[in-house]
Amino acid sequence: MAEGDISFDPNRNYDDETLSLQREIEKEIAENQELIGPMQPIEELIEHYAKEDQIYRHKLMDLRKRHSHIRKVRGDGNCFFRGFGFAYLESLLTDEAEFARFKDIAVKSKDNLVALGYSQFTIEDFHDTFMDVVGQVEKKVSVDELQNVFNDQGISDYFVVYLRLIVSGHLQKESDFYSSFIEGGRTAKEFCSQEVEPMGKESDHIHIIALATALGTCVLVEYMDRSGEICNQLVFPEEGARPAVHLLYRPGHYDIVYSLTSD
Numbered sequence: 001m002a003e004g005d006i007s008f009d010p011n012r013n014y015d016d017e018t019l020s021l022q023r024e025i026e027k028e029i030a031e032n033q034e035l036i037g038p039m040q041p042i043e044e045l046i047e048h049y050a051k052e053d054q055i056y057r058h059k060l061m062d063l064r065k066r067h068s069h070i071r072k073v074r075g076d077g078n079c080f081f082r083g084f085g086f087a088y089l090e091s092l093l094t095d096e097a098e099f100a101r102f103k104d105i106a107v108k109s110k111d112n113l114v115a116l117g118y119s120q121f122t123i124e125d126f127h128d129t130f131m132d133v134v135g136q137v138e139k140k141v142s143v144d145e146l147q148n149v150f151n152d153q154g155i156s157d158y159f160v161v162y163l164r165l166i167v168s169g170h171l172q173k174e175s176d177f178y179s180s181f182i183e184g185g186r187t188a189k190e191f192c193s194q195e196v197e198p199m200g201k202e203s204d205h206i207h208i209i210a211l212a213t214a215l216g217t218c219v220l221v222e223y224m225d226r227s228g229e230i231c232n233q234l235v236f237p238e239e240g241a242r243p244a245v246h247l248l249y250r251p252g253h254y255d256i257v258y259s260l261t262s263d
Contacts, residue, residue: 035073042070058230068260078157080207080208084163085159089137102217167192171192
């Protein structure tokens with residue numbers, strides 16, 4: 001065999017090697033992407049899809065009728081919580097009454113979690129960091145400064161952890177209501193320890209409903225997949241008021257979008 005020729009080795013698992021390489025590439029891309037990206041026009045997302053991908057391009061044209069901008073969130077399994085957290089606090093920068101209501105909930109949340117059995121020692125650092133970020137909103141920092149806070153990995157991750165704890169506490173406190181949404185015969189506590197509290201666990205409807213309800217706010221999610229002809233809009237909770245947070249969901253991932261009516 002000539003030098004440089006590559007022979008097939010029947011003992012090698014080429015599929016696993018290819019998958020492993022793909023995961024490394026995806027990991028590198030994720031690590032190089034900001035946790036919370038800059039605001040950019042929806043048109044830039046449209047250009048991301050090849051012209052041949054008519055399904056997504058058509059849905060993005062539909063999305064553009066209601067939303068003007070997008071802010072990308074790193075796809076690390078925490079995108080719902082991180083995206084929600086940033087978008088909600090961004091909205092509170094210009095809504096003093098809503099901020100005061102939210103801050104009261106945030107302050108009391110630690111004692112509520114302790115009353116449910118969480119160790120104060122365990123959650124105290126997370127709560128302190130959470131309140132430090134909330135304090136930035138009270139100081140009326142700029143949106144760019146808030147983005148910088150959320151792009152600090154340590155602070156941002158602690159903030160996400162605490163949002164996960166809020167959801168976990170709410171699901172367990174209201175377990176009678178949420179038990180019908182939990183699959184696999186698991187208790188609310190088991191579900192929370194497996195699917196809510198661990199970092200990197202992706203979020204579903206139950207997480208969105210619980211967080212919106214626990215904080216007394218409203219979330220609109222635009223679902224963009226390959227079914228139907230337009231994006232499917234869902235509001236959580238259903239009886240909620242005007243949404244404070246708008247998110248775009250593509251299979252396995254959430255980004256922040258900005259409504260034309262709020263620009």
